[in-house]
Amino acid sequence: MTNTATHPSDPTTPSDAPPSTMRAIVQRSYGSADQLELALVDRPSVAVDEVLIEVHAAGLDRGVWHLMTGMPYLIRIAGFGLTKPKQPILGLDVAGRVVAVGSDVTRFSPGDEVFGIATGSFAEFATAKLDKLALKPTAASFEHAAASAISGITALQALTDVGNLQPGQHVLVIGASGGVGTFAVQLAKALGAEVTGVASTSKLDLVRSLGADHVVDYSNVDPTVTDHPYDLIVDVGGRTPVRRLRRALTTRGTLVIVGGEDGGRWTGGVGRQLRAMLLSPFVRQRLTTFISKEDRSSIERLAEFVESGDVVPAIGQRFALAHTADAIREMQAGATLGKTAIVVREDTDDEPPTR
Numbered sequence: 001m002t003n004t005a006t007h008p009s010d011p012t013t014p015s016d017a018p019p020s021t022m023r024a025i026v027q028r029s030y031g032s033a034d035q036l037e038l039a040l041v042d043r044p045s046v047a048v049d050e051v052l053i054e055v056h057a058a059g060l061d062r063g064v065w066h067l068m069t070g071m072p073y074l075i076r077i078a079g080f081g082l083t084k085p086k087q088p089i090l091g092l093d094v095a096g097r098v099v100a101v102g103s104d105v106t107r108f109s110p111g112d113e114v115f116g117i118a119t120g121s122f123a124e125f126a127t128a129k130l131d132k133l134a135l136k137p138t139a140a141s142f143e144h145a146a147a148s149a150i151s152g153i154t155a156l157q158a159l160t161d162v163g164n165l166q167p168g169q170h171v172l173v174i175g176a177s178g179g180v181g182t183f184a185v186q187l188a189k190a191l192g193a194e195v196t197g198v199a200s201t202s203k204l205d206l207v208r209s210l211g212a213d214h215v216v217d218y219s220n221v222d223p224t225v226t227d228h229p230y231d232l233i234v235d236v237g238g239r240t241p242v243r244r245l246r247r248a249l250t251t252r253g254t255l256v257i258v259g260g261e262d263g264g265r266w267t268g269g270v271g272r273q274l275r276a277m278l279l280s281p282f283v284r285q286r287l288t289t290f291i292s293k294e295d296r297s298s299i300e301r302l303a304e305f306v307e308s309g310d311v312v313p314a315i316g317q318r319f320a321l322a323h324t325a326d327a328i329r330e331m332q333a334g335a336t337l338g339k340t341a342i343v344v345r346e347d348t349d350d351e352p353p354t355r
């Protein structure tokens, strides 16, 4: 159970006070989605630099699966809990309404609509660090905002801070139909690039609808065979060897490896990223990788793209909180389109969950 101690900055009038218990998706140990349960637990209380959010929607991404399974084992060593998860409530991406703030928080007040990265967002209430939140773009519903932060800032940083994308450049997004990729395609277009998106056959229409200039079906065509090389490759999916990715780059092009599943149990296959970085100093191309920074400035930069309408989070599935385990199973089976929203509190401007 989470801590229920009332913080001095928690709402004090009985009518304002959120309930002391809440529904949440709980994991007692590392394992598959089968061990998740919808439980009644204590509502978390805010620390001095935190905000308590009444969750309207949460977003699902690959990071949730890694924290649920404790795989690769590297993440257990990195501090998430050696034998069982330190944080029993799953969920990272969040959008909702502030109901209480810690004593050091001046940037948000109760009633503000916010989005960002929380601790345990698959619940009716969640806390988030002040620096991992921004005001929700008014143009976005809670679901759209909830689906944005982790995938969106990863795509934004891959293209700009790491990839240094310039207008007019040709960029290849491998994994364009997924969480990070659907943001990467739209952001690259908004930044003035010519975009080629790689996905499987049934998801090519989605990638086209996001504005990609060209699409490549990786189930039939090798995307690294091209007569129009790329200034930037953002590799989000699959495990294409670095040597093949390099042949699709211009002589001074940049490869940014964001991720790719099916790696080893211990390191998740970061060997490919390490090989790219070790090789980079010896070749004219720049071969690199990164771990996204979950900071306020990135979330606010992303919010501007969403507010302007240049980026519309591509939600392919909506699940009610009680069906979160099914949502995770579908993502892991590769059956999802774009992002999955977990609907915690139904709002009039959102579509109802499909499951």
Ligand SMILES: NC(=O)c1ccc[n+]([C@@H]2O[C@H](COP(=O)([O-])OP(=O)(O)OC[C@H]3O[C@@H](n4cnc5c(N)ncnc54)[C@H](OP(=O)(O)O)[C@@H]3O)[C@@H](O)[C@H]2O)c1
Binding pocket: 061, 062, 063, 150, 151, 154, 174, 175, 176, 177, 178, 179, 180, 181, 198, 199, 200, 201, 203, 218, 236, 237, 238, 239, 257, 258, 259, 260, 261, 290, 291, 292, 331, 334, 336, 338
């Ligand atoms: N570096 C970081 O800080 C960071 C941050 C966030 C995520 N990540 C990592 O980035 C990766 C993607 O995350 P995500 O949320 O976007 O996952 P996702 O939603 O599951 O998307 C995966 C994408 O990879 C594509 N794909 C699968 N197999 C492929 C293959 N053989 N060749 C080409 N493309 C293939 C999928 O295409 P189809 O569905 O069409 O098959 C889909 O577009 C994960 O490994 C995640 O852990 C890293």
